[in-house]
Amino acid sequence: MNPNTALDIPGLEQVYDQLATAIDAVGPEKTELFLVKLALMNANALADPALFRAHIDAARRDL
Amino acid sequence: MHQPHAEPRRSIYYDYRVFDAWRPSQHPPGQRAAVVIAGAGPIGLVTALLLARHGVASVVLEAERQVSEGSRAIVFTRRSMEILQQAGVAHRVTQSGLPWRFGNSLYRGQRVFRMENPHDPDDRFFPLINLQQQYLEQYLVEACEAQPLVELRWGNRLQTVVQDGAGVSLEVDTEDGLYALRADWLVAADGARSAIRTALGLKLEGASYEGQFVIADIRVDLPLPTERLAFFDPDWNPGNTILMHREPQGIWRLDYQLPPGESPEDALRPESLRARIDAQLAMIGHAGISWELDWCSVYSARALTLPDYVHGRVLFAGDAAHLLPIFGVRGANTGFQDAQALAWRLALVARGISPATLLASYSTERVGAAREIIDEAGKSTRFMAPPSRGFRLLRDAVLSLSLTQPFVGPLYHWRTSRPHEYGASPLNSPGDDNALFQAGPGHGAPPRNICLGPDDHLLDHLDHGFTLICASAGPALPAVLREAVQSFRQRGLPLRVIAVGAREPVAGADETLPDANGRLRERHGLRSDGGAYLLRPDQHVCARWVSLDADRLRAALAQATGLGTTYPNPGDRA
Numbered sequence: 024m025n026p027n028t029a030l031d032i033p034g035l036e037q038v039y040d041q042l043a044t045a046i047d048a049v050g051p052e053k054t055e056l057f058l059v060k061l062a063l064m065n066a067n068a069l070a071d072p073a074l075f076r077a078h079i080d081a082a083r084r085d086l
Numbered sequence: 087m088h089q090p091h092a093e094p095r096r097s098i099y100y101d102y103r104v105f106d107a108w109r110p111s112q113h114p115p116g117q118r119a120a121v122v123i124a125g126a127g128p129i130g131l132v133t134a135l136l137l138a139r140h141g142v143a144s145v146v147l148e149a150e151r152q153v154s155e156g157s158r159a160i161v162f163t164r165r166s167m168e169i170l171q172q173a174g175v176a177h178r179v180t181q182s183g184l185p186w187r188f189g190n191s192l193y194r195g196q197r198v199f200r201m202e203n204p205h206d207p208d209d210r211f212f213p214l215i216n217l218q219q220q221y222l223e224q225y226l227v228e229a230c231e232a233q234p235l236v237e238l239r240w241g242n243r244l245q246t247v248v249q250d251g252a253g254v255s256l257e258v259d260t261e262d263g264l265y266a267l268r269a270d271w272l273v274a275a276d277g278a279r280s281a282i283r284t285a286l287g288l289k290l291e292g293a294s295y296e297g298q299f300v301i302a303d304i305r306v307d308l309p310l311p312t313e314r315l316a317f318f319d320p321d322w323n324p325g326n327t328i329l330m331h332r333e334p335q336g337i338w339r340l341d342y343q344l345p346p347g348e349s350p351e352d353a354l355r356p357e358s359l360r361a362r363i364d365a366q367l368a369m370i371g372h373a374g375i376s377w378e379l380d381w382c383s384v385y386s387a388r389a390l391t392l393p394d395y396v397h398g399r400v401l402f403a404g405d406a407a408h409l410l411p412i413f414g415v416r417g418a419n420t421g422f423q424d425a426q427a428l429a430w431r432l433a434l435v436a437r438g439i440s441p442a443t444l445l446a447s448y449s450t451e452r453v454g455a456a457r458e459i460i461d462e463a464g465k466s467t468r469f470m471a472p473p474s475r476g477f478r479l480l481r482d483a484v485l486s487l488s489l490t491q492p493f494v495g496p497l498y499h500w501r502t503s504r505p506h507e508y509g510a511s512p513l514n515s516p517g518d519d520n521a522l523f524q525a526g527p528g529h530g531a532p533p534r535n536i537c538l539g540p541d542d543h544l545l546d547h548l549d550h551g552f553t554l555i556c557a558s559a560g561p562a563l564p565a566v567l568r569e570a571v572q573s574f575r576q577r578g579l580p581l582r583v584i585a586v587g588a589r590e591p592v593a594g595a596d597e598t599l600p601d602a603n604g605r606l607r608e609r610h611g612l613r614s615d616g617g618a619y620l621l622r623p624d625q626h627v628c629a630r631w632v633s634l635d636a637d638r639l640r641a642a643l644a645q646a647t648g649l650g651t652t653y654p655n656p657g658d659r660a
Contacts, residue, residue, distance in 0.1 A: 052266035055479055056479065056482055056483055056486065057478050059480060059482075060483045060486055060487050063480075063483055063484070063494065064491065065117070067491075067493050075445060
């Protein structure tokens with residue numbers, strides 16, 4: 024991954040809080056659906072199926 | 087003793103005609119036929135009509151005594167219409183069918199995707215046309231009745247099949263009991279539950295999906311255009327999909343998925359049908375509208391094919407060869423392409439012009455097409471009827487996103503049946519100039535129709551043989567080319583030559599198309615005199631040249647027909 028496009032520490036903390044707050048807000052019933060929608064939107068912004076695949080593989084580790 | 091129903095089937099819009107059964111007691115024993123076709127569905131009948139155009143007689147066996155029960159296949163593609171034009175019935179479908187080109191996907195009352203099928207001004211036919219299968223079968227039956235080379239035997243059920251190296255011995259069950267019929271070739275067009283496939287012990291390969299769907303035809307007056315409607319996850323049928331299509335005669339097709347675990351019997355109970363159809367009509371703003379049921383059935387989505395369509399002297403086509411999800415109108419529309427691909431090869435082989443090895447390429451091309459369709463259909467099916475929790479989650483995420491995020495819209499696309507390009511066909515000429523062309527249909531591609539004038543298109547000018555289209559402004563085709571054409575004709579090959587680009591008839595061509603505006607040549611990438619296309623009898627391209635010469639024409643014809651490049655014994659067949 025290109026380090027220039029990675030989050031800085033304040034940005035990472037912001038995303039962390041936003042995502043946690045949103046998961047709480049949508050509730051357990053809709054969490055999965057919400058996260059899948061989010062993943063699809065992020066994938067579209069990423070515009071790189073191979074990179075998305077790498078993200079899937081990384082996220083599947085150590086569950 | 088086979089006793090098919092003698093009472094006309096019930097329908098609120100179609101008058102069924104019960105045909106007289108063919109009875110062996112009224113005919114001499116020792117029945118023989120060059121080609122026997124099992125099944126008088128659309129695929130069997132198109133095969134018979136195309137064989138007849140090639141001069142090959144066939145006997146068509148049909149267990150029933152009337153056409154299809156219910157509307158079944160209702161959407162026909164442009165390519166199917168071009169094939170039906172070859173079979174001689176496209177004009178009748180045009181007269182009574184409903185042409186269309188738009189599809190709409192709806193979710194929560196909002197149109198989230200609109201599919202537009204382009205309608206090129208050079209095309210004769212619309213991208214899609216709706217007509218109930220009974221009418222199509224009727225037109226095909228009437229064309230067969232007018233064709234002395236087709237003998238349609240109603241009330242004849244194929245009972246046993248035994249083949250040897252020289253032919254196929256059949257036992258056929260009738261009202262009079264069994265009779266024996268010997269055929270050189272047997273075409274299995276006997277549908278999804280093909281008895282021939284079972285008798286030969288052949289297994290379909292691929293996937294079956296779990297979802298079950300009801301199709302119901304109702305007469306109802308809805309002020310809606312002829313467009314495909316797909317409703318996702320409606321309140322009355324959560325998580326499932328409903329399709330609607332307009333049919334002629336004031337009929338609408340409703341197609342809805344059943345909740346898991348519901349049996350087909352329960353789904354088809356009148357009160358169950360009524361509640362669901364009422365709910366669907368209410369959802370689209372027509373609560374309480376009166377309607378009447380014509381026909382209903384339950385189907386499941388399957389994506390299966392035989393790995394080979396040629397088994398000795400038995401040849402499979404249509405649903406007997408493959409079972410495809412109907413979401414992309416892939417059933418009959420795939421079958422017509424089978425029939426067309428099979429008929430010309432079988433005709434050349436049955437007439438002793440080409441070696442039987444030519445038939446192998448039928449299987450290569452059409453199994454390849456089926457596998458490609460299965461791959462595409464799988465994508466549609468996974469969206470329409472998600473097979474697992476993961477697929478359902480993704481589908482639901484896309485539905486939800488589609489209300490505000492247009493980038494997911496193409497996932498609704500319905501991947502309509504399209505003609506297969508036989509790009510890797512063994513019949514394509516390896517030594518031509520295919521790669522040098524900038525435009526036009528390439529190796530194995532279906533033809534590019536061209537509008538030549540009012541009600542006049544290029545495909546109208548092709549007959550049922552091979553066609554050599556030559557760009558030629560000159561008064562005559564080169565003598566060596568004419569000799570090459572003549573040498574193949576002498577061996578029995580039907581080969582028509584069309585010269586393009588001259589005002590006066592070109593000597594050596596069967597027909598000259600002036601192409602005054604240059605459109606035909608432009609759309610085929612024919613930039614100069616001497617360029618040429620060779621089309622097979624099914625109109626697919628097998629060779630094209632920037633500059634044609636006699637040697638390469640001979641090579642291409644040999645490649646596409648299984649004949650040698652030279653005539654071994656001139657005069658033998660003169």
